[in-house]
Amino acid sequence: MEVQGVVVAYTDQSGVSKAGKEYKKAELVIKNNEGYNDAEKFIAFSVFGKSMSNFNHAVGDLINVNFDIESREYKGRYFTEAKAYQFRRSMATASPAEDDNPF
Numbered sequence: 001m002e003v004q005g006v007v008v009a010y011t012d013q014s015g016v017s018k019a020g021k022e023y024k025k026a027e028l029v030i031k032n033n034e035g036y037n038d039a040e041k042f043i044a045f046s047v048f049g050k051s052m053s054n055f056n057h058a059v060g061d062l063i064n065v066n067f068d069i070e071s072r073e074y075k076g077r078y079f080t081e082a083k084a085y086q087f088r089r090s091m092a093t094a095s096p097a098e099d100d101n102p103f
Helices: none
Strands: 002-012 025-032 041-048 062-074 077-089
Touching: 002 041, 025 062
Parallel strands: 041 077
Antiparallel strands: 002 025, 002 062, 025 041, 062 077
16 A cells, blocks of 8 residues: 655664564654545554665655555454555645646
């Protein structure tokens, strides 16, 4: 899946697990106006491993994010996570003033 939005935050959450293994993880938050009635909405993504090194955007950049949604069961409850794996700088859409349509 793919979504477009403006980068709001990118935070590194890497660390060491209880088992003593190092892991790399980050959280990416974007916002766009694709909510109900064009309401502003925020989407948080998990970013792991190699995908972290491919992220070279700053807060305020308009980007396209490719991601997968995954749910898992834990003690009878389901938890859903959006995992981002590819990022591209987005070309801004044409404003209505630049539109060729005369109507």
